[in-house]
Amino acid sequence: MIEVRSLLKDFTEEFIGRLLENFQVIAPVRRNGRVFYEMIANAHEADLEYTGRSQLPPKRFFLPEKEVLFTYEITTRDVFIYDRSEELEGLKRIFIGIRPCDIHSLKILDKIFFGKFNDPYYGLRRKNTLILGLTCNVALEYCFCVYMGSGPGIENGFDLLLTDLGDYYLVEIGSDKGRRLVYHNIDLFRSASPGDLEERRRILSKVESDMKKEPFPDLDRLYKAMLKNFEADMWNKYGESCLACGKCNFVCPTCICFDVYDDPNLDLKSGKRVRVWDSCHFISFTRVAGGLVFRKERPSRVKQRVYHKYCYSVDEIEMFSCVGCGRCIETCPANINIMEIAREVTGL
């Protein structure tokens, strides 16, 4: 049984203000008409009225686009390495206004980073960040979360989940930590009525039916068709138009490939090891010592991303690593549309 409350919109700023006293707060912020998830300093910066997707996915708050793994110092007799993940131990953050598809993307990243090996940089950030989600009430162009099973609503993976019901938010409690947040600020919350849940269902089914106006194949069919069509001609067409710019990777909430390099200081005796986001569309991505490149042709690199989303990750983590956020479609300068690819490969 889900536990629900409601929060009057008049009180949200007060609530976020109180959160700011105890947490670093990440929230949707509007800049030049676009919405970004950002660290905020004041409650009024948060824009919980935004529709659809933020420009960039939440991953940068868990796997930053550039981060120092460790610093080092070489002396005449010794070498010292200072682990930078230790600084993340005391982190205390709350991510508010994050969409269900993006929450779903974090579940995918969890499967990867909490596997046989543990990535402490991701792990500490993830464990030390509460998730206060925001249900989608509008389907934007290119949204297809409903087909990927990652939205517009979400059942778990949050500490609290807000749904906009006009003058107030329905608040679902998803964890003990979420419950404590509500109880510590109980003066701001009211009890929810049975009609609120009904209203939430109505909103979600409206968003779902809007989204379903654009067709997308059944996932099982997609997976099987992908397996059969690795050598299909269609990939040459997409490879031909792809600019290999890597934007689709950078705006994708589940693309996590990274490069690692050393950045020495001018003294050449100290420096840092850095990881940065990388892209499977870059020709350097598979280059080994001696110069051999395994995915030299662009179609092979376009395929790599799409196959990772709809094939490889199913085998690897038993999840499709696409949440249907539509960001890659919105961003691609060559108008490559992953929904179109999925339809073409399945003959839909």
Added chain:
Amino acid sequence: MSNPYIPNIAVIQGVREETPDTRTFRLKLREGEFTFTPGQFIELSVLGYGEAPFSVTSSPLNREYFEITVRKVGILTSALFKLGKGAMVGVRGPFGRGWPIEEMKGMNVLMIGGGIGIAPLKPVIEYILANRKDYGEVILLYGARTPSDIVYKRELEEWKNTIDVHLTVDRGDEKWKGRVGVVTVLFDEIEVDPKETYSIQCGPPIMMHFVTKKLVELGFSGDRIFLSLERLMKCGMGFCGHCTVSGRYVCKEGPVFSYREIKNFIETAI
């Protein structure tokens, strides 16, 4: 929580020149013991230059030190070549799945190495030499570009006493009296029973492509052909994505794969 990105410090105990561009570095961890399975690799850091993967080439039974054999081809290896005895480097690992040395016991072993690809085969040879009676007939086919590119010259002479060694070079010189040609030419010098033999190979993809074709022709089944794939293993843990082939992480699930596995890849591995 221990951080798998933090290298352990190792001290270079010695450097041997194998060929003009290839050296073997003897390493010892400053703290703790290093153990590995033949076929596994380490991530070696030269601080300031980054990290790169190298096969461990010493005997897995040696607990005193371990070795890697490195060809100078890039920035990191050039920096490593400037380091000598006493210098400190970083080591992570070992990573990955090695050769099926236990499974091969009681069987013949056919090893095929091309160029620096002989490096991950060396610990298998060392292990077999130390446990000679556990294995049947053991054959090594090794191809190098030129006679001066042959690595492990001293070891090859020694190994000849115990196992069957066949060499070839792509281009000979005035002193070379052996075979000339790609490594597959050596197949006419040997007789193997595919039912009783495991084949393990490492070399450039083009070599492994033709060697595998040859082995299949000879009647080797997919689970008797093992290959070590070369890819850009950066993190070693299946995160960074550079080493994947057909969605499989060479760093974590390989680098050793059976041909039966590779055959089912939708993306070409060799």
